[in-house]
Amino acid sequence: MLLRLLPALAAGLLLSCSTFADSRVLTTIKPIQLISSALLDGIDEPAVLLPPGASPHAFALRPSDRRALAEAERIYWVGPGLELFLEGVLHDSPNARELMDVPGLTLREYAEAHSEHGHEHHDHEHDAGNLDAHIWLSPDNALTLARWMKADLAPLYPEQQSRLDANLARFEQQLEALDAALHRRFAPLKDKPYFVFHDGYAYLEEYLGIEHRGVFSLSHEVQPGARHVNALREQLQRAGHACVFSEPQFTPRLVQSLTAGLPLDSAQLDPLGAATPASADGYLQMLSSLTDSLAGCLEGI
Template identity: 50%
Template sequence: MSRLFSVACLFLLTLTASLAAHADVRVLTSIKPLQLIAAAVQDGVGQPAVLLPPGASPHHYALRPSDVRNVREAQLLYWVGADLETFLPRVLAGRSQPSVAVQDLPGMHLRHFGESHDEHAQHAGHGHDEAADEHDDIHDHAHRPGSLDAHLWLLPANAQVIAAKIAADLAAADPSNAARYQANANAFGERLSALDQRLKKRLQGLAGKPYFVFHEAYDYFEAAYGLRHAGVFSVLGEVQPGARHVAAMRERLQQVGPTCVFSEPPLRPRLAQTLTAGLPVTLAELDAMGAGLAVDANGYEALLENLAGELAGCLETL
């Protein structure tokens, strides 16, 4: 009986050690696009969590007590940086484990508002692009010219840099699965290279097609694939622009002729209908956050493919 008990204890100890060696590392990301990148790296080993719920804006989010608890308990945390998630720095000060602002990673390609697409620079200090002003006369400047454009996940090359960092961090936290994390990151990079070629082919004939957006969030993607929005209708919260400003917006749309106006899910601004009524304008959506996408190894690629499809689906009709 005692021998049987000893064997049972040994089995339980071995099982416990094995489970501990393969325990999921608790990864938390601020926003879903980073969660999708982390999911590609953790594929087959664990599942990353995300802080912001679907539809929440990283620009204007109020942390709940449960969010603060999740931030403090995560082993690894990834966020874009203080230029995007302005609500996070204070609570991150209470963390004892690693927090990575991906905008600060070496090798990231960063853009600044007001740059031309030719100025795909890594550092600040670039002059304001006068050519950009040609399409900016209806822009409220919700983003200050010269400030960092934090929508950096929309460039595939940046996603590869982020994935490499996550793989290195996971390998250090979970050495028994280090080879798996690295293999996943390598496979992710290869898939992104192939996707990049497909997207270039899909979008190459659309350069010069006029379209407008309600949020200046797509410059990384546009610069990568030769596109450029004609203007930005900035809508801050529910504050509606004055009649004179709306008239100027409509006049711009009339001058352009057939065009597309893209809003972001989940809500279409009330202004969209007012602006476009009676004009040859198609209303559509661009989802930079991946709302509704499955969190799996291919989720990030689906985000970019959907973005390309949403743009092409409307612009090809012009």
């Protein structure tokens, strides 16, 4: 039996090692890889730490992951509000960059998710544990990150400054074009009722001018109690014809039990872009996929 398993084990080890091969830049999650891929198109191919489907809230580092973190010349992570498992690992790393600290980002506090202060730029005197870490879901934040990354990556690629500039300009133009199209599409959808499976879309919702009616679960780890489930069921009944959005990282059983017998349409959102290939257009593809799923369901109710 062991002899039969050895080739498979060797292949798995080789695949694990090759995941980070020749990558000077290591990102923790796919959306950050996609933003850096837009900048590094034709220059380098940034690697990503978490495999598709893995949750940054509950990930355990493998030995190959630790080696990759130790060898990377630049590490981009969101921060302990998202990847808590990296807080101790990256604390003293001179090559790690915590993206929640990037100047110019619009950061949201969960307690202020629907307040008039949602657009304010919060400094880090606020409770960092209460800040919404899903910063990549704001296209404005994505552009801020890309501009900051260009300056941060410049020392690593001194011979590629003109290419970095051109890539950033292309990314800016793509986002500008998509911005106009998205706001035209979502303008008539502002009052359509919908429900999401976890409270992680506030940045995108604010950008699009829409707002969910309810949240099924606050996180991967915390399941709603009976009182929350009953309250959501009542909300769904009052909403009438509405949309319910689940995610590939969550079991659909809760949504199915909540929506049974009600006039609801459903669709899936993937805020981590697991199925999006890393490329110069990857972030735009991820954002287009998310907004197509949102608008497609809302336009049908």
